[in-house]
Amino acid sequence: METGKKIHKLERADRGRKGIYILPNLFTTGSLFAAFYAIVQATNGFYEHSAIAIVVAAVLDSLDGRVARMTNTVSDFGKEYDSLVDLVAFGLAPALVFYAWGLKDFGKIGWLTAFIYVATTALRLARFNTQDTKSDKYFRGLPCPAAAVLAATTLWTVQSYGLTGTWTVVTALLVMILLSAAMVSSFPYRSFKDLDLKNRVPFMTLLALVLVFVLISFDPPVVLLLLSVGFALSGPILWLFGKKPESSDIADEDDFEADDEVTEIGTTVSGVDKL
Template sequence: MSGQQPERMGPKADEDEKPIGPQGGGLRLRAVLPNAITAAALCSGLTGIRFAITGDWREALLAIVLAGVLDGMDGRVARMLKAQSRFGAELDSLADSLSFGMAPAIILYLWSLQAVPNLGWFASLAFAVACALRLARFNAQIDVDHQPHKSAGFLTGIPAPVGAGLAFLPIYLWLAGGWEWLRDPWVAGPWMTVIAFFMISNTATLSWMSIRPRRNVRLELILFVGILFAALLVEPWWTLAVISVGYLALMPYAWLKYARIKRQTSAKGPTRLAGSDGTTPDE
């Protein structure tokens, strides 16, 4: 109906979630907490740049990791408080662009790429702009019914926080193993450019919605998460490197799984990948 506001998601507008009712009006009091968490994530990401300027690489990476943790919390808190707002959604996108686009680009430039100033800066720009383009694409598609990846429980491309974490893989290994060759700009630059490409690509990637462990392994999953947390405390850089490599290893699995779902859907008719209006979207 004309005059009605389109459905929007509040902070955080997670890519594997469905819209939650129309949002409008001013910022409510109960929305202060989730938006304060988003602001804290933004400050944490930008503080990572400050640590990079002084050469404190461990602190710089930890600041971005903390920003990622806070970024995953704000939306959950907003939904618990029923405090989703358009203001929060916009603030979250701006915070993500700065914390997971601009900040990693500058950190990697200062860590390695400034050795080849022109080409290194272009690689940093590519990553920061790719992150902004990804977030803009997501915001533009919130009200679009035809989202085949999302309908099948997948994401389109690598999410911004994950992209930032993957871009830091050479630094993880450098901090863990002391391999100086990883700091070569001809290693770090192409790597960051590849991650930037996958952030804005149309490839299907796994989302939390697509991970559904069987009942008979849920206790084992709890044990695994506990051990993983302990590993992050004891050997953070090796653990983050293993997590990054594990995510990269799962990407071909996501592509194959999505292709299989598409084939099954094509054989059975427009059911699972259909949009909300019942039509089958084209990619």
């Protein structure tokens, strides 16, 4: 009888583990909602609202993973859900918003540029999902949330200052092309995942964060745009000046290909030995 009770408890515990964690996935869903809102606002012509919504989506996306790790609620479901939402929030949403804002003026070139942005976002996410996670210090290629924020803050700045003219739509085209190339590049970008928010930090670090928030409060679109541009340029700068991270600090999908080849050879040799 007692054994039966124990089995029943184990079954209930197993059913509980098969559920999904609400807290981190709530942030992910919020990111999806913000992206959908951005697309809707773009169709209505409210491009500034769209830009702000994409920035909000990026903020929520940066929180879901950290919340999952801090609360020990990391799950395979959460990882897959987050990846799908990222494609919508940082691939489809920016591309459709930019197409509605200025790319449509270029006709076929415009919608093809928007598609290329979506495709490179998908490729960037696929590469990230298959990378060796031996180090969290660097990303290979510009992360798609950072690319989306740069695109969004560009649009936000243009709309905020009421800038118009042919150069604005040309800017939209160039931004999409450059960001697409950056996402599938091999430039190293700091991930900041190695920063532990639970540990103590130097006083100057805290002071710097306070100053950043103060600056953002003065002119959010411009300051966020400058920060985004600075981060986007950090990869090429590291590459050009030879300050490349060590191979152990950056993940590369080539490691997986090599492992697969070794496994294949090993399997073949084993088969020959058996014969």
